[in-house]
Amino acid sequence: xxxxxxxxxxxxxxxxxxxxxxxxxxxxxxxxxxxxxxxxxxxxxxxxxxxxxxxxxxxxxxxxxxxxxxxxxxxxxxxxxxxxxxxxxxxxxxxxxxxxxxxxxxxxxxxxxxxxxxxxxxxxxxxxxxxxxxxxxxxxxxxxxxxxxxxxxxxxxxxxxxxxxxxxxxxxxxxxxxxxxxxxxxxxxxxxxxxxxxxxxxxxxxxxxxxxxxxxxxxxxxxxxxxxxxxxxxxxxxxxxxxxxxxxxxxxxxxxxxxxxxxxxxxxxxx
Numbered sequence: 001x002x003x004x005x006x007x008x009x010x011x012x013x014x015x016x017x018x019x020x021x022x023x024x025x026x027x028x029x030x031x032x033x034x035x036x037x038x039x040x041x042x043x044x045x046x047x048x049x050x051x052x053x054x055x056x057x058x059x060x061x062x063x064x065x066x067x068x069x070x071x072x073x074x075x076x077x078x079x080x081x082x083x084x085x086x087x088x089x090x091x092x093x094x095x096x097x098x099x100x101x102x103x104x105x106x107x108x109x110x111x112x113x114x115x116x117x118x119x120x121x122x123x124x125x126x127x128x129x130x131x132x133x134x135x136x137x138x139x140x141x142x143x144x145x146x147x148x149x150x151x152x153x154x155x156x157x158x159x160x161x162x163x164x165x166x167x168x169x170x171x172x173x174x175x176x177x178x179x180x181x182x183x184x185x186x187x188x189x190x191x192x193x194x195x196x197x198x199x200x201x202x203x204x205x206x207x208x209x210x211x212x213x214x215x216x217x218x219x220x221x222x223x224x225x226x227x228x229x230x231x232x233x234x235x236x237x238x239x240x241x242x243x244x245x246x247x248x249x250x251x252x253x254x255x256x257x258x259x260x261x262x263x264x265x266x267x268x269x270x271x
Contacts, residue, residue, distance in 0.1 A: 044184045046159070049087050053127050054146050057103045058094040063141070065089045066181025066191070067159050069151055075176070078123070078145060079112070079130050085151040088181075093142040097135040100142055104133035163192050166245050167252065167263050170221060172199045172214050188269030196261045215256040222252065247271040 044062040045051060056062070069085045070077070077084040093100055101122050105111060108124025108131070121134040130147040148156075159180040169175075173196035183189040198214045222241060226232055229243035229250075239254035253262040 044182045044188065045089075046087065046180070046182055048155075049089070050127075050129065050146060053129065054107075054131055054144065056089065056091050056093070056144070057100055057142065060092040060094050060140065062184050063090040063092065064181055064183045064191075066179050067156070068177060068179045069156060069160075070177040071151070072176035072197075077147060078132050079147060081147075083151045084147060085153070085156055086145050086147040089144040089146075091142055091144075092140050093135070094140065095135075095142075097137045100135040101133065104131070160192075163194075164245070164248060164265055166248060166250055166265060167194075168225065169196075170218055172218065173197070173261060174199065182269070183266070186268070189266050190269055192263075192265040194263045196263075197259055198261065215254060218261065219254050222254070226252075 042051075042062075044065055046065045046067055048067070049065060066088045067085070068088060071083050073082065076082060077086070095103065097120070101120075105122045105124070108122070108126060110125045112123040112125070112130070114123070118134075120136045121132055123130070123132045125131070128149045132143075132145045134143040135141070160178055163178065163180070175194055175196050177193075177195050179191070179193045181191045181193075183191055198218065200214060219239070223234060226241065226243050227234075229245065231249075232241075232243040234241045239256070241252040241254070243250050247267045248265045249267070251262075251264040251266075253264075255262065
């Protein structure tokens with residue numbers, strides 16, 4: 001009888017150890033479940049976005065995902081760096097602001113704490129990436145920037161090999177940024193963008209005035225060049241020129257206030 005009691009005791013002990021071990025080692029929610037593993041949404045992520053390293057927390061819907069390369073000498077990244085490349089993701093999350101920011105804060109291998117803390121954003125390091133995550137409280141929109149270690153990485157070229165040669169680049173323009181992205185709207189769109197600054201020829205005859213209004217000259221050049229294009233329009237107040245070129249809808253903004261020329265090309269994801 002005593003032997004039977006010992007057998008029962010040992011069995012209970014073994015079972016207890018098994019249950020403790022099972023629950024201790026039971027997998028937590030995978031990153032896939034946290035990101036909902038929604039294949040319909042994954043198609044709006046640019047190839048190469050490190051979803052395995054930087055999940056989209058409680059993903060409901062991807063709004064857009066773009067890759068930017070910026071070489072503007074007057075620009076600093078969100079990490080106070082010049083010449084940078086990053087993925088930008090805008091997505092709808094089922095997490096509230098506190099959950100959202102805490103998730104990424106806990107995901108960071110090390111957090112970057114700034115002197116003036118932004119209550120709507122956290123920054124940190126995940127592997128080789130510098131990451132910022134933002135949620136502005138109202139609504140359910142989350143924002144991620146995943147900065148690459150090398151803006152000049154040759155692997156980035158693949159995103160821009162098919163950048164359409166729609167705009168004839170004026171010799172007075174200097175390119176500073178380009179982007180490629182996927183937009184979850186109108187059934188899905190591909191977007192290319194660039195912006196340029198304008199070289200000021202200055203006052204060569206020393207009469208105290210600019211010799212040439214470069215923005216006006218560029219405006220006239222492009223108006224003459226594209227006015228016969230399908231769907232052409234030009235808003236004098238905003239400097240916004242629009243037309244169609246094959247499958248692309250083209251928007252060109254001549255912004256003297258910004259000192260820049262902006263180009264945006266969009267086409268259907270199916271085209």
